[in-house]
Amino acid sequence: MSVIDIKGLHKSFGDLEVLKGIDLAIETGEVVVIIGPSGSGKSTLLRCLNFLEYPTEGEIRVNGELIDPKKTDLDKVRQHMGMVFQHFQLFPHKNVLHNITIAPMNVKNATRKAANMVARDLLQKVGLPDKEKAWPSQLSGGQKQRVAIARALAMDPDIMLFDEVTSALDPELVNEVLQVMQDLAAGGMTMVVVTHEMGFAREVASRVIMMDDGRIIEEGTPEQLFGDPQEERTRMFLSQVL
Amino acid sequence: MTLLNVVQDYFWGFLIATGMTLRLTAVSLVLAVVIGLLFAFLKISKYRVANIIADAYIGITRGMPLIVQLMFLYFGISSIVTLTAFWAGSFALALHAGGYVAEILRGAIQNVDRGQTEAARSLGMSHGMSMRLIVLPQAVRRAIPPLGNQFIIGLKDSSLVAFLGVPELFSKAMTAAAANYSPFNTYLVAGTYYLVLVIIFTWLVHKLETRLTPYRQEATR
Secondary structure (H helix, E strand, O other): EEEEEEEEEEEEEEOOOEEEEHHHHHEEOOEEEOOOOOOOOHHHHOOOOOOOOOOOEEEEEEEEEEEEOOOOOHHHHHHHEEEEEOOOOOOOOHHHHHHHHHHHHHHHHOOHHHHHHHHHHHHHHOOOOOOOOOOOHHOOOHHHHHHHHHHHHHOOEEEEEEEEOOOOHHHHHHHHHHHHHHHHHHOOOOOEOOOOOOOHHHHOOOOOEEEOOEEEEEEEEEHHHOOOOOOHHHHHHHHHHO | OHHHHHHHHHHHHHHHHHHHHHHHHHHHHHHHHHHHHHHHHHOOOOOOOHHHHHHHHEEEEEEEEOOHHHHHHHHHHHHHHOOOOOHHHHHHHHHHHHHHHHHHHHHHHHHHHHHHHHHHOOOOOOHHHHHHHHHHHHHHHHHHHHHHHHHHHHHHHHHHHHOOOOOOOHHHHHHHHHHHHOHHHHHHHHHHHHHHHHHHHHHHHHHHHHHHHHHHHOOOO
């Protein structure tokens, strides 16, 4: 069964139609990388997956269950999906440890002790075991983003969504974040990644999706898409970013 | 009367009256924060009716002189419910400051990055939980400087309650000045009392701000 199954997804902001009919199924353990020019609807698609944006039209099933944003308890749905944002969005008034424990303790009613244990384990995993007492403002961009990943993982999600998570980073900090994501993929996490990092897409993706103008215009394995793109627009895009 | 005579004669009397000024200020400001928070939420609510109520309240309280509101509450309302001068004064001060506090808090809440709410919601927090745990703590910290400012205005505004006959600092000063024929020296002393209170208060607000925002000391975002 697909973790997420989308049929005929449309999304408009006022008169502007950003998504013009998306069909996409994400299977357990897949790493789906979405590429495409800016304004093509990649981020909007990602944000529809955990209902930060409500679809204008179309069906989204999560673990087989059809979601109606007006009726389904979206808080419950989101608990199973982690999201990492371009601008980190760590909580500035909480230290690193509390950033990671706040959701498990308040949403899942985890005890402080259990939450701390999970958090320390995750900080180890993202390579920041000595930063639990630090304030977000004391961290570099790469460190912030790794904490943000740990924070999302602390809810033990079935799927992780990454929204251009390296775009706001200084170039020398990009790799430490990509490395964490690569480890995560190697560990079997289901992931949907919107990115401009073609190297990452090539090495880590199990499937690459090319979007343009609100539609999926081409998809395939990295070898297919990068090695032998079928669409003219894909070729154009790749020639500009590679 | 020389300045020294005024100080000698009224030092304790004014100090006791200052206690009343502080009580008025404290009661009215606590009420103002409660009222302000309530109307801030009404103002940012997605319900149109709530917005209108908030706008009306803020418009009225900010659009009329405080002395008019004081007189209205004391003499106008007390024909229906009896309020002591102290409580009429406190309520009027609170209602007046509440309008400003509402605007300060609304601004502070809306200035918290929308991405913070999105991050909280993406972790499975409900709307209320993300407001309580993520948005409000940041908003309140940001609101402390302008709130402190408003509190200082409230402290000084409490002098108007003298006209309801509450024996606070300014009312004592008026009585004294009328009796000793030295208004210059008398008001100079009373004014100094207010000044000292404001200086202490400003210092406290500053302390509170630094204390509540440890993360901002090395802040670069």
